[in-house]
Amino acid sequence: xxxxxxxxxxxxxxxxxxxxxxxxxxxxxxxxxxxxxxxxxxxxxxxxxxxxxxxxxxxxxxxxxxxxxxxxxxxxxxxxxxxxxxxxxxxxxxxxxxxxxxxxxxxxxxxxxxxxxxxxxxxxxxxxxxxxxxxxxxxxxxxxxxxxxxxxxxxxxxxxxxxxxxxxxxxxxxx
Amino acid sequence: xxxxxxxxxxxxxxxxxxxxxxxxxxxxxxxxxxxxxxxxxxxxxxxxxxxxxxxxxxxxxxxxxxxxxxxxxxxxxxxxxxxxxxxxxxxxxxxxxxxxxxxxxxxxxxxxxxxxxxxxxxxxxxxxxxxxxxxxxxxxxxxxxxxxxxxxxxxxxxxxxxxxxxxxxxxxxxxxxxxxxxxxxxxxxxxxxxxxxxxxxxxxxxxxxxxxxxxxxxxxxxxxxxxxxxxxxxxxxxxxxxxxxxxxxxxxxxxxxxxxxxxxxxxxxxxxxxxxxxxxxxxxxxxxxxxxxxxxxxxxxxxxxxxxxxxxxxxxxxxxxxxxxxxxxxxxxxxxxxxxxxxxxxxxxxxxxxxxxxxxxxxxxxxxxxxxxxxxxxxxxxxxxxxxxxxxxxxxxxxxxxxxxxxxxxxx
Numbered sequence: 001x002x003x004x005x006x007x008x009x010x011x012x013x014x015x016x017x018x019x020x021x022x023x024x025x026x027x028x029x030x031x032x033x034x035x036x037x038x039x040x041x042x043x044x045x046x047x048x049x050x051x052x053x054x055x056x057x058x059x060x061x062x063x064x065x066x067x068x069x070x071x072x073x074x075x076x077x078x079x080x081x082x083x084x085x086x087x088x089x090x091x092x093x094x095x096x097x098x099x100x101x102x103x104x105x106x107x108x109x110x111x112x113x114x115x116x117x118x119x120x121x122x123x124x125x126x127x128x129x130x131x132x133x134x135x136x137x138x139x140x141x142x143x144x145x146x147x148x149x150x151x152x153x154x155x156x157x158x159x160x161x162x163x164x165x166x167x168x169x170x171x172x173x174x175x
Numbered sequence: 176x177x178x179x180x181x182x183x184x185x186x187x188x189x190x191x192x193x194x195x196x197x198x199x200x201x202x203x204x205x206x207x208x209x210x211x212x213x214x215x216x217x218x219x220x221x222x223x224x225x226x227x228x229x230x231x232x233x234x235x236x237x238x239x240x241x242x243x244x245x246x247x248x249x250x251x252x253x254x255x256x257x258x259x260x261x262x263x264x265x266x267x268x269x270x271x272x273x274x275x276x277x278x279x280x281x282x283x284x285x286x287x288x289x290x291x292x293x294x295x296x297x298x299x300x301x302x303x304x305x306x307x308x309x310x311x312x313x314x315x316x317x318x319x320x321x322x323x324x325x326x327x328x329x330x331x332x333x334x335x336x337x338x339x340x341x342x343x344x345x346x347x348x349x350x351x352x353x354x355x356x357x358x359x360x361x362x363x364x365x366x367x368x369x370x371x372x373x374x375x376x377x378x379x380x381x382x383x384x385x386x387x388x389x390x391x392x393x394x395x396x397x398x399x400x401x402x403x404x405x406x407x408x409x410x411x412x413x414x415x416x417x418x419x420x421x422x423x424x425x426x427x428x429x430x431x432x433x434x435x436x437x438x439x440x441x442x443x444x445x446x447x448x449x450x451x452x453x454x455x456x457x458x459x460x461x462x463x464x465x466x467x468x469x470x471x472x473x474x475x476x477x478x479x480x481x482x483x484x485x486x487x488x489x490x491x492x493x494x495x496x497x498x499x500x501x502x503x504x505x506x507x508x509x510x511x512x513x514x515x516x517x518x519x520x521x522x523x524x525x526x527x528x529x530x531x532x533x534x535x536x537x538x539x540x541x542x543x544x545x546x547x548x549x550x551x552x553x554x555x556x557x558x559x560x561x562x563x564x565x566x567x568x569x570x571x572x573x574x575x576x577x578x579x580x581x582x583x584x585x586x587x
Binding site for chain 2: 043
């Protein structure tokens, strides 16, 4: 990549980080996984940069990269085994996230199945319209509505449970 | 929805305004990994291409003549050119010294005689890259020192300006009268020259500590001394017109300096305040207009950046969307461009850039319509235009394919 294109990339990536970090964290519920998600998103963005810089709604495009990476990662737990042969610390996903007041909701979200979680996060945390979420998730508007509805119901049920029950409920990641 | 449901939604909305814990994310690492992946992909696609070429019966649509200039064979592009291609435009590849595999054209002078280009450098491979100048199609290496010298603009006398990295600092340079001169900057700051006009006025950007930037001008009569253009907050000067009007950005707004002493924001689109003016020719300028989306429950706006001696400004990372626009700077009119990403503007208001709908390829924006430019080969990955002459008849850019990037010139 040309030096000025690379500079543009770095400039955009820096600006993007503040938006990607919370989204990755809210989706994954885990700082390690969130870091991996954002890092991989930035790498994919770099590879595509010469072709996509300047496209309309670049932010939406990057959000899509991150979201797809998140959904794919949910489907392949083996991907968390690193090349060194060791297993990433966060494998299994059943370790409780650091418990803070603000992370109670994130911890509950983490137990909502990945696609339902994505729909809920995009609709209600990021306030995206149903149609845009449908494009991001690669499904129809009707599916977004049903996924959102089921995800919200699961979330409310989890939030109504006593904290002890929640922390021992384990992860409901997957499909 | 019941009260409990409403409460859940409110809590979800509140998440948006909360910060994530610190994450181990590194842009430099992403660049390093990304470069490796690009190289691996190129190696893989080369293998695939070589295998395909070995068994292919057809597919070559360009021939190499004795000068090393690629010329499309008659009739070969008509079948692959999109329906919207301008029938009056022709395309040829510019000759490349040493047959470097990746060369890009970056700018053309107002008359269409001179073209500036680059052999990209890479910190990873150690290739330093080089800045090139074509005069009437003949290429020469400008021998700009440093890593990845990149020409940004060229004037009608063949004066070229740009930036290069020396001792880990970006340095502005000018090629004039057969010699390269490194321009005086602000001590301790990085600088880059972004525009030059026929009077020899050079504009550029200074990059200081803590992501501070300044719009710079090297007046023609000042023996290389640099001045800052007046601006509140962060500023960049990105182009200068024949009459000396400078466009750029100041305080995150698209900006026009009609003289080195005064400037004003250009209008953004309705409902928007942010933007960037990126090029100017005659009365026309192009760039983008954007808006800021406020986080829920944050009435005070986005993060605030305090500049020494400047006004607090909303940080650019809160810009949520950008739309390409064209301005008429004489009557301060702004219009949105649809399906087109401009990279250069002619004094006629026509623009050269990239079509953003369908196949990404070089295009003109003419009479309100996107007109796709013809290409050298059907095998291209994509093409993009980077510069246009003042009359809009000569456009330069790059066509990329499996065998690398080729600098091209379109005549319309």
